[in-house]
Amino acid sequence: LRQVDPMLARHNECTGTGTSDRRTRPPPPPPASACTSTPPSSIIQQQVITTTTATAATSATTDTAALTDLTDLAGEPACNDDSKDNDVPDEASEGAGCCSYVDTPKPCHSAVLSGSGGSIRASASTSSSTASSTTLVAPRRICTLKVKIFLIKHLSKLVACNKKMFLPVKSSTSPVGNETTNGEDVTTVTCNSTQTPCDLSPPNMSNDDILPQAHHQNPGHCIASFSTINRMRQNAQLCDVTLEVGGETINAHKVILASVSPYFYAMFNDDMLERNCDVVTLHDIDPSSLKQLIEYAYSGEITITEDNVQVLLPASSLLQIQSVREACCKFLLRQLHPSNCLGIRSFADAHSCKELHSRSHRYALQNFQQVVGTEEFLLLGFNEVQDLISNSQLNICSEEKVFVAVLNWVKHDLIERKKHISELMSHVRLPLVNREFLMNCVETEALVREDPHCKELLLEAMKYHLLPEQRSSLVSQRTLERRPEGMRSYIFAVGGGSLFAIHNECECYNPKTNAWMTISPMISRRSRAGVTSLRKLLYVVGGYDGENDLATAECYNPLTNEWINITPMGTKRSCLGTCAFDGLLYVCGGYDGASCLSSVERYDPLTGVWTSCPAMSTRRRYCRVAVLDNCIYSLGGFDSSNYQSSVERFDPRVGSWTSVPSMTSRRSSCGVAALDGYLYCIGGSDGTMCMQTGERFNLRTNAWEPISAMHSRRSTHEVVEANGSLYALGGNDGSSSLNSVERYEPKLNKWTIVTSMLTRRSSIGASVLECFNLERGLLQTSI
Structure with a gap:
């Protein structure tokens, strides 16, 4: 480095730097001969800087000053050892400050480089223009030391400010021959520039990141493919399993069944007998429901009706096809009515449909006055009736409705149900019924008079009616008003x-x-x-x-x-x-x-x-x-x-x-x-x-x-x-x-x-x- 100042002075003397504008001075003719013995460490065989013309023209971050220095360096002659060897120190010949040359004559052209501050014109001897790119080639005589100084001073700044120059460019149009059809969406990414030299690549960017890429997406691919596979199944093409149920056979593909049903996935993957069987026999499933579910596996569509929902829900539960199971539950929820809510509640309980059971039970509570007049209520079991009438959220206009409902249920099968009268009556809030109803209907009922526990409940209610001043001391579950949910x-x-x-x-x-x-x-x-x-x-x-x-x-x-x-x-x-x-x-x-x-x-x-x-x-x-x-x-x-x-x-x-x-x-x-x-x-x-x-x-x-x-x-x-x-x-x-x-x-x-x-x-x-x-x-x- 102690030779830097003499070398720069020598360079300025050779080129006349400082006496005129370097950017406008034409370079002198090349010397007759060039130095042929150059230390390998200081040889610049050929400095090529390649950049995409379009990228260089549109980059908003190019450092104009740095490009200007690069153009000056490429356009001015370097020191000639043959002609100026008397002025060069001896150490320079040993490699410390030796000037090396590359003899690469080029035709005279010029190219314009764009930067953030404007445009500059480079020497024609350093550039070659094509339709797609501009190549800047260093002159055949370049001072190695100054190139090093330039690189140390500006290269990191050029790379940092011009990362876009080294990245692929997205094309706004589809390449010829790749026109989209059938609604296909295609996004193509292209890179028109030549490969960036590794020493000029942006930091932390591998070559894989700058390779040309293309992303293609066809939204209808899955639908079309599954439709084709379903036709193949219907034609028994490439099927690898046959399902037998109720004397009927259904051809299918194991991979399709396993992708939809965890039941089939376990059958074809775990250590089960059916794993290697071409024919599988299924039990406890309705044949028509199985056909619908197999069709659903290929098409994603299924029709649920009042006629098939009661067999389709158990079948989807067995095969663990949760989407169909949930669709059946939602269908039943939309069908809730006082005449069927109790039946749906029992059906949901039998198949562990918790949400359906909870909502149908709530519906029965909210519409109890209409529900008690249905055939379903009279067919309920003792535990189900007790569960209903003991609920504090029962929606009724008066407690008399509950008393009448209990009597009607017991009398529907008097011999078998008479034994439940006392336990059911304990959930009827007799203190809250009208006094006239208490005296004319409750007291005169034979089932109440004949049961000792029912007679005690009647006396409690009469006391509550006759002593209003003492009601605050007679508080119990039977004296509290029911409060329906919602x-x-x-x-x-x-x-x-x-x-x-x-x-x-x-x-x-x-x-x-x-x-x-x-x-x-x-x-x-x-x-x-x-x-x-x-x-x-x-x-x-x-x-x-x-x-x-x-x-x-x-x-x-x-x-x-x-x-x-x-x-x-x-x-x-x-x-x-x-x-x-x-x-x-x-x-x-x-x-x-x-x-x-x-x-x-x-x-x-x-x-x-x-x-x-x-x-x-x-x-x-x-x-x-x-x-x-x-x-x-x-x-x-x-x-x-x-x-x-x-x-x-x-x-x-x-x-x-x-x-x-x-x-x-x-x-x-x-x-x-x-x-x-x-x-x-x-x-x-x-x-x-x-x-x-x-x-x-x-x-x-x-x-x-x-x-x-x-x-x-x-x-x-x-x-x-x-x-x-x-x-x-x-x-x-x-x-x-x-x-x-x-x-x-x-x-x-x-x-x-x-x-x-x-x-x-x-x-x-x-x-x-x-x-x-x-x-x-x-x-x-x-x-």
Whole structure:
């Protein structure tokens, strides 16, 4: 390296470097002779740089400066030992700085190289152009040392910036002769450049990575091939196994059968007798099903019908063809009906179809009222009947249906089934049946009277009916209501009034779908009525029909979409408060057409009897009531002279009313609901205006605290709780009746507008009732 500076100086002297522009100076004529004795280590026999013309022209990362230096080096003459040997140091002749030459005369041409900074023109003596590539050849006299210096300085940069130059180029067109047909997709990758020298290859890239490649894909290949193989099977061509079943033979290919069926795979691969047999006999499988499954193995298609599903599912289970087995199960699920769900459940259990068994069992529970009237139910075994009637998710409108179902099943084969009467009756929740049914049907039934255990169950039910105050101490599995799976909360809005009209039309709201739908109208027109839900029924009591205050009451059954009258109250009441607690319905205060009331009544749906309860300490008209922490709260109202802010609560276990802290505002015709340990009072009227503010009573702090205001002013409206939110429905804003509805989120302390009711309603009655698939029930009852 100590010779570098003298050599460069010598080179500059020979070539005149520094006195003119090297890129534009033509090279001098070559010398007459060249050095023929050159050390092998410093000989550059021929430096060839080959690159694809198209690639060089399109590369966006070529270093123009580096290409310029390369062009200069190729175009300028090197030192000649013969002509300038007096100026070269002695060490150079020993190889330290010796100049070597390659005598390769070339015709004069020129080529343009493109880089990131533009184009440069190389000497014609260093390039040769063709249609597909440009070859740069070093001049016949090149200074070896400077080539080394250039390579050390620029080669790594050239390679790093021009990796694309060394990679194959994707062709945008298909090669001639490779046109695609029959929908075939072909992607071809070509490389037009010559092989890159290994010393110029990109780092970490093997020669295999730059070979030309082509990817061909025919989407229809598998279908066409299997179709051909299936025709060969049908013609008994190249088949290597024959299946015998039920006196019939089926030709097939082992490899196809083994690829579809784990059963055949094990047969033809494991140490089994059939492994080397050309004829295999199968047992316990339907011949027609086997033919369908073999056809499925070749075509991937099969037809499932009501006629073949009961043999196809067992056959697919035996051969372990899971896809067909699952298809059969899905087909049976679509066929579920009250008349066949029990049979499908038994069929699924016999063939270990867990999902089918689970869903058919759930279907039977959800449609029990229709299922008990079918022949399949009467043919069930004892364990299956017991499994059904003991389930707490049984969907029934009343426990009487279960009692009747048990009697019908026992009497279907009385001699064999009479012994099961006591055990089955223990799963009937007799305390929840109607008192009239208990006395007229249960007590008079001979099977019940003759069995000692059944008589004990009857006495337990009678005690529950006769001592309503002690029901909380008589809690057992038979006193708990059944709760079907899939029950949803629906908001029912009934009655009310608008301009010059009293309604009996009713509608319900599904919070999940944010949609309202109509239900059957009430028997009587009612405004200012009390509404609550109890034991899967909706109760409407009292109210005003446009002429009189009412004592009548009616209840709605969502399973039948029907209203029926129930026992009237002892007193006419409108503008009353209503709630349900511990299986009983309570009504408080109201207006009887002459004065405001403080009296309280209680209705027992099991007995159909109204009884009086201790009266409130204050007369209240347009009061609202709710249940919180096992107590009944009565809030606000109007006492014929003043709008009230007072609040009192009733403890049914003690049978007395006590005062609690008053609200911060006077409120009559407000909306009241309990949620998460709070008692909410929203809107109403203070005697001067309709209100949109709200507040809640904190049971832990025994104090009232404000909440955010509604979007609209409301009085004579209703507030109900559903799915952890409060809903304010209808009412009057001081100028007109409303059909708008707002939802309150306690965690966000925020009101949002939801879908409005179908009818404007003030003095509305509303409550939440849990139903199972109410939309489907309404559709069925309307047909």
